[in-house]
Amino acid sequence: MFLKSLEMFGFKSFADRTKIDFATGITALLGPNGCGKSNVVDAVKWVLGEQAARSLRAEKMEDVIFNGTETRKALNFAEVALTLANDNGLLPLDTSEIQLKRRLYRSGESEYFINNTQVKLKDVRELFWDTGVGKTAYSVMEQGKIDQILSSKPEERRFLFEEAAGITRFKAKRAEAERKLERTEENMRQVDGILGEVKRSHDSLKIQSDKTHQYRALRESIFNFELDIQLLRLKGFINDKGRKEEDLKTASEKRDIARKEIDEINASVAEHMDAVNEMQTKLIAMNQEIFGLAAEQKGKQDQIKIVTEQHAEAKAKIAVLENRKKNLEEQIENLQEEIDEKEASLHQIHKRIDDIVNNILEFESNIKLASNQIYKNSDDVKKLEGDIDSLEKENRGFQTELEAITEDIVSELDQKLKDAGYSSKAHEEALEKFTALMANIKRLASSKKTISQDFSAIQEHTESDISQFSQMVVSSFSELEDSLKDLENAFDEYKKTSLHFIDDFLSPEGIITKKRRIDEKIKQTLQKMQEKKQEIVKLEEENKVLSQKINEYRETLEKLRINQAQMKSEVQASEDQIRIIRRELRNQENALSDLENEVFTEKKRSEEINEQIIELEGEIASIEHRGRTLTKELENLEYSISSKNKDVSGKQDAVQKKTQELGKYQAQLEKINLDIVTIDTEIRNLKDNFRESHSRDLLEFEEKMYTITEPIMSLRESLSKARQELKDIGSVNLMAPEEFLEVKERYDFLTKQIADLVKARDDLKRITEEIRAESTELFMATYNNIKKNFHNMFRRLFGGGKAELRLTDPQNVLESGVEIFAQPPGKKLENIALLSGGEKTMTAIGLLFATYMVRPSPFCLLDEIDAALDEQNVLRFVHTLREFANVSQYIVITHNKKTVTGAGTMLGVTMEESGVSKVITIRLENEGANSDSSIPYIEPFEEEDVPLEEDVYMPPHPPKRVRNEQR
Structure with missing residues (x-):
């Protein structure tokens, strides 16, 4: 990867759209003071995401927008586009060329683009993680940053080593894991608070539930005692009634004899008596019927009026009830739809929970398989390294x-x-x-x-x-x-x-043939060694891929477990809502059923009223006809009765005497019947009282009545004792067992949820510790390499001497600062603060190149870092820069002619128009530049080993997969 071009528009002094094409190797950026050379460096820093205006030599960020001159108007935005070649795939984008663009408006709005796709600042920073490129990396080295490396606190020098170690992304992942850990612990505190409240209800309801179960057991005992007592009383009443019925039978027989005698006396007058009685009865009946018909006629007419009004009222009531029925049916339909919708949603949530559980199991299995493969590959690498040692010995x-x-x-x-x-x-x-x-x-x-x-x-x-x-x-x-x-x-x-x-x-x-044979053996041995080394590289690359997959699996696993807990909370909420809706649905359905019964009753009543009206009208007509017929029959019957009464009068005296005797027997029967009725009343009252007390029929337990052996007094004593125990219990929450079951279900759910959160917290802590351990090992490996390189590079640049790096806190590697000590030839080892300006700069350059030897930046901008160097040190700096130009691309802002002679390309920045910068490109002959005889050859020093840091905290498990990823 290298820097191909930089395009600026409206950025600081670059008012016109200016494009700079960069070449590989070394490019010198020249120009007089104040012409805008450093603005090129600021543009690169700015497009890479720099947010501090003072780092860009501005008071506020809007100051980077071209502010106009005497002849030009100010622009409303600034834009910088940086184009990078990505042929080696260093950046994680599948394209050979990447353009990074940043745009800032005077309103303060800022935009970032990667290959013309708008992104966030976070995406830009993550793109350059662990590449040595970025606003905090070492790809841009200004005189101020050199001073910062040399004079800043030891803790502030860490950025150089962290970027070289490639742990920037691990720091970000650790910070993200710590944020997730804080959120998880906050969720635990919230759930724990809810669990505390639910636990108090749980414990209280459990006590109430136990008390209610005791109460119910006593009530059951009291019921059984009362049942036995009432059954024994019922048994006594039934026995008394049997005896009275025997007495009734005897008295009935005596009464029947008296009646037979009266019948014999009346036999002679039966025909007369029957005829008279029949006629009198008929006469009375006819009079009564005539009177009744008149009254009945008026009553029927009044009844028709009343029934007609009732019929109208029934119709109106039916209409009201039908309207209420329609409303209830609509409410029931809406509730049923809501239940169906909730149940469908609940089904989907359950299905998603099942999918999450399956995914969790799958990812855990994948992590285990990948870890086992990593360990196996590591063992294979050790075996292959042993084979290579054997082959080297044989060779x-x-x-x-x-x-x-x-x-x-x-x-x-x-x-x-x-x-x-x-x-x-x-x-x-x-x-x-x-x-x-x-x-x-x-x-x-x-x-x-x-x-x-x-x-x-x-x-x-x-x-x-x-x-x-x-x-x-x-x-x-x-x-x-x-x-x-x-x-x-x-x-x-x-x-x-x-x-x-x-x-x-x-x-x-x-002898020559023997030599040829040995040559062939050496060739075969070297070939085997090369094959085994390739196999080692292949295994290490496989471990790198597996390690990345494990990290991805673990991140996905943590998200799945959090989603699982959230889904379970949603399930609980949905089920609660469904229960509430179902309860309301049952209420509405019961109301609808009652309403339908009421409608049916009113309709039936309306039909009956209508039939009653028709029937009454027919009855009135019949009454009028019957009245006329009875009046005529009444006149005939009065005449017949008068003649029969004379014959009956004589025989009635004999009947009267026998009737008095019959009355005596009848009184006895009535007394016995009264006693039986009293007993029946007692039995009925006993049953009614039992039904009212217990809502059950006493005769359900009739079979038990004949199996009770305990005396009724003993039962009453037991009943009194049980009632006293029930009274001692005091007030009882009869719904406590049911409420306890509901609260227990909630309590068990929250307990499981807190367990899930604890597991998620432990996983996050483990991930954080793994990242810390991996970062520690990477940092120490890189630090020790830079430490050795720095010592040897210092000796080379100074022609001898000694340089050291020391950790200020070896027990806390990830927070420790880095002290720099230098000993130029002929001087004592001392802190760099005591060195001269040139010695400080050369020391910083040595540290910079020592870092490049571990992780070179694809490109590097050096802004006048040679300003404090004398001629001899400039030559040493240029010679070293040329060697590193084969690995990295260098853009050097300088005023030194010796530095310019080492460049293959020169860029000139001028200001032909006041306040507006322009760039001129001059290509030099690389061969001539590289063979400049004015730059002497520096005899290399033999590399020296330096002691590694001791007593440094190291994690117990070396994360080999991270080292592979670094390579």
């Missing part, structure tokens, strides 16, 4: 053997040449001998490169003329196949006088 053995064989080849070749009397004057003969050697190489054509290397080794150990011939042979190697036939003929002639020891060298058992 060192081969190298030792190869060196020994090479020395043998040289000494044996020298000895053979001397023994053969070989010298420089045998020019042609040596050529023929090497030609014969080339023929032998044909047999080894599959390994031409190895044979060439073997002959090169021979050249190094022969005389100069042999070396010349050897070079000729090697240079003409490609022509051997064309002249192979001629060479074979020459070899046949030379064979008799050739140096036979060369054939011995190249034979299967020769």
Whole structure:
């Protein structure tokens, strides 16, 4: 990734739209004081999210908008667009080029864009997390920031090491986890408060419920005692009634005898008496009927009037009742729809809860599987590293053997040449001998490169003329196949006088062949080592992906558990609402049923009234006809009665005497009947009183009446004792058991909810601690690397000396400050505050480059950080800058000519028009710039190891997956 271009419009002195295209390597930004060079740096800081106006050399943020000049009007907004190349995928966006844009209006409204998509400031900051780029990172180094690194408090220097360690995102995640932890604990406090109130109700209702159960048990005992007492009384009444009925039977028999005698006396006058009585009865009946018909006629007419009014009232009442019925039906329909809607919603919530539970189980399983795979991969890496150590040891053995064989080849070749009397004057003969050697190489054509290397080794150990011939042979190697036939003929002639020891060298058992075999073994060993290293990289990359998945799973798991608790609260609320609606629905349905019965009754009454009117009208007509008929019959009957009365009068005296005797028996019967009625009344009162007291029929327990053996007095004593115990209990809440069950259900739900919240809190604490442990290890690993690099870079820049970094609080790594100590050559080790200005700057530059060695920033803006350096230190700075230019892109604002000579591109900032900046680009010849002889070569110092920090808190479990992610 590198900075491709910067486009500004209305930002500070850049009133016109200005675009700067940057090249890789080093770019020098030049210009006189006050022309707007530092505004370019401010523009980069501003577009990266800088929020402090003073950091941009302004009083308030609106001051960065072009404020106009004598000839130009002020602009209403400022805009800066930064284009970055993302070919290496350092930024987490799937595109090779990323444009970051910020726009500010005078109203104070600010906008951010990534690839023309509006985003939040948070998105911009997260995009550059742990890349070394950002408003607080080390991608922009001004003289003020150099001073801040050197003179600020040790705690304020942490940003440099945190950005290099790549723990910025971990700090943000830890802060987010801590915020979630605070919210969870607040929820726990709220639920705990509710639980306390519910628990008080729960405990109180439990006591009341137990008291109510005791009350109900006593009431049941009292009922059984009263039942037994009443059944024994009923049994006594039934027995008394049986005896009275026997007496009644005897008296009835005596009365029947008296009546029989009277009947015999009256037998003689029966016919007369019957006729007279019949006629008198008929006469009376007819008179009464005539009188009654008149009264009945008037009554029927009045009744018709009343019934007609009732009929009208019934119709009106039916209309009112029908209207009320319609309203109730509508209310019931609305309530039923609301219940259906609530139940559907409740079903969906239950379904979502089930899905959440399944997801929780799935994510927990995935975390376990991923963790197991990470541990397995780590074990495999250790095993592969052990294999590599073994292969390296084996390779060192081969190298030792190869060196020994090479020395043998040289000494044996020298000895053979001397023994053969070989010298420089045998020019042609040596050529023929090497030609014969080339023929032998044909047999080894599959390994031409190895044979060439073997002959090169021979050249190094022969005389100069042999070396010349050897070079000729090697240079003409490609022509051997064309002249192979001629060479074979020459070899046949030379064979008799050739140096036979060369054939011995190249034979299967020769020393060169042995060397070739060892070369092949070394090659195979190196190939195996490379394969195992690639396998290690593959496993570490897999661990990195698995670690990221575990973090994502855990974050999702925490959200799912919070959602689960919220869903359960919603279920409880919905069920409460449904119960309330159902209770109201039952009330409305009962009211509707009562109303329908009332409507039915009124309609039936209306029909009956209508039929009654018709019937009354017919009866009136019949009454009038009957009246006329009876008047005529009455006259005839009065005459007949008068004649019969004379015959009956004589026989009535005899009947009177017997009737007195019958009256005596009848009085006895009436007394007995009265006693029976009294007993029946007692039995009825007993039943009614029992029904009123207990709402049950006493005869339901009739079978038990004949099984009671306990005396009634004992039962009454037990009843009195039970009533006293019931009185001692005092007032009782009869609904307490039912209310206790409802409160218990709520109490159990809240208890489970508080348990879920405790688990969520513990998970968040564990995540926070894991992030802290991972951040600690990353910080310490980076800190110790920077510490070593800083020491060696300091020695290089100063030509010796010593530099140290020290933690102010080693026991609290994530909050500890960093002290800087430096010892230039010839001085004592001391705090950097005691150094000169140039020494401070060089020390800060050394720390900056030491940081780049651990995590280089893709690009870096250096604003006049060489201002305090002398010429020699500037040359050292430029030389070091060139070395790092192969890794990072540097844009240097400077006035120093020596610094400019190290740049491949120059940007000039001018102010042709007062208050308005312009940019001019000049491309330099990179080769010439890089080979400037005025910049001396700095002899590198041998790197020295420095002691790591001791007594530093380290987490008990090393988070390897984070180190993989850092790489």
